[in-house]
Structures are given as structure tokens and as C-alpha cells.
Amino acid sequence: xxxxxxxxxxxxSLQKLSKLAAGIVKKHFDPIIGPEQNDYxxxxxxxxxxxxxxLKEGYQYYFVQDEQGENIGFLAFYPKEESMxxxxxxxxxxxxxxGLSRKMLDFVVEAARREGLTSIRLNVNKNNSxxxxxxxxxxxxxxxxxxxxxxxxxxxxxxxxxxxxxx
Numbered sequence: 554x555x556x557x558x559x560x561x562x563x564x565x566s567l568q569k570l571s572k573l574a575a576g577i578v579k580k581h582f583d584p585i586i587g588p589e590q591n592d593y594x595x596x597x598x599x600x601x602x603x604x605x606x607x608l609k610e611g612y613q614y615y616f617v618q619d620e621q622g623e624n625i626g627f628l629a630f631y632p633k634e635e636s637m638x639x640x641x642x643x644x645x646x647x648x649x650x651x652g653l654s655r656k657m658l659d660f661v662v663e664a665a666r667r668e669g670l671t672s673i674r675l676n677v678n679k680n681n682s683x684x685x686x687x688x689x690x691x692x693x694x695x696x697x698x699x700x701x702x703x704x705x706x707x708x709x710x711x712x713x714x715x716x717x718x719x720x
Contacts, residue, residue: 554656556615556628561608567601570614573624574599577643585680590706597702612640613664617657619648626653630661630673636714637665639675658690662717671717676710687713 559566575595582591597603607629608614617626626644630637639661644653658673665673676698677684688694692713700708 554620554653555618555622556660557618557624559604559608559614559616561605564601566616567604569624570616570627571599571601571604573616574604574627574641574643577626577645580646581643582678582681585678593704593706594702594708607640614641615660617644617648617653626657628657628661630664632665632668632670633674635670636672636674637661637668637670639673642675654686654690658715662715665717666719673715673717675713676708677713679709679711684711691715 557566559570561567578595578599579588579591582594586594604612604614610631612629612631615628616624617628619625625648627641628639628643629641630639632638642654642657642661644657661673673692674695675687675692677687679697692715694711695714696712698708698710698712700710702708
């Protein structure tokens with residue numbers, strides 16, 4: 554497994570990332586939040602333009618690649634207060650259940666350590682099956698958040714935190 558950084562001026566990578574992200578998110582979230590809200594969120598958060606803007610704001614995006622260099626997932630994170638905020642943490646369905654999420658988390662932990670941060674935080678939809686996966690990785694629920702994202706849609710999430718051990 555390897556991680557390939559996405560640069561804001563690499564249009565080809567941005568297009569590949571947007572397409573990969575839309576495919577993964579569409580398949581996973583349509584049954585959870587419905588296709589109408591999911592399509593809106595994909596356009597709002599995972600379009601080439603949106604990802605480019607996020608990169609300009611300090612997000613770091615990475616392709617998650619298998620040993621052959623195939624893109625099997627993606628990550629996005631950025632420092633926020635005392636934590637690294639984990640915005641995106643996705644694998645294609647066929648890559649799940651193989652222990653890859655632990656390696657992905659280790660990669661984010663190392664990035665957070667380089668920044669001197671004490672934890673990783675993320676929001677996860679309350680009805681998302683990934684809640685169990687995050688708990689298995691060592692995240693603990695520290696709150697809930699409901700956010701209006703426009704057009705009458707809301708993100709209704711748990712807030713999870715992973716404490717970074719420096720000992």
C-alpha cells in the first residue's frame with residue numbers, strides 16, 4: 554500500500570480523484586442518505602473545483618494505492634486547532650476488510666505527529682456502518698453534530714476522536 558499526494562495544479566489527478574471519490578461515495582451513501590442528498594454532497598464537496606479549493610485552504614489529499622499503483626481509495630485531512638481533522642477516509646468496497654484502514658490511520662497519525670497534534674477528529678454519519686470500523690480502530694465518540702449544508706439537507710453525525718500516543 555502506498556499514498557500518492559494530490560497537488561492543486563495537477564488537473565489529471567484532480568479529475569481522477571473526483572471520479573474515484575464520486576464512485577465510492579455514491580455506492581456507499583445512496584442507501585444511507587438517499588441519492589438526492591448524496592448527489593448534492595458529491596457536487597458540493599468532491600467536484601474538481603471543490604477539491605481544488607480545499608487544497609488551497611490547506612487540506613491534504615492522497616490517493617490510497619495498492620502494490621500495483623492502482624487507486625483503491627483516498628484520504629483528506631488538515632490541522633484544525635489541536636487536532637488533525639480527518640475529512641475523507643474511503644476505500645473501494647472490494648478493498649475493505651483487509652486491514653488497510655489501519656495502515657491509512659497510521660499514515661494520518663504520522664502526519665498529525667509531524668504537526669505536533671494530540672488527536673485526530675472526524676465526523677461520521679450516525680447511520681453509517683463505518684461507525685463500527687472507526688471504533689475498532691480506536692476512535693471514541695466525543696459528541697454529535699447536525700449541520701445545515703444547504704438546499705434543505707443536513708449532515709447528522711457523530712464526532713469521533715483518536716488520541717495520539719507520544720510515549
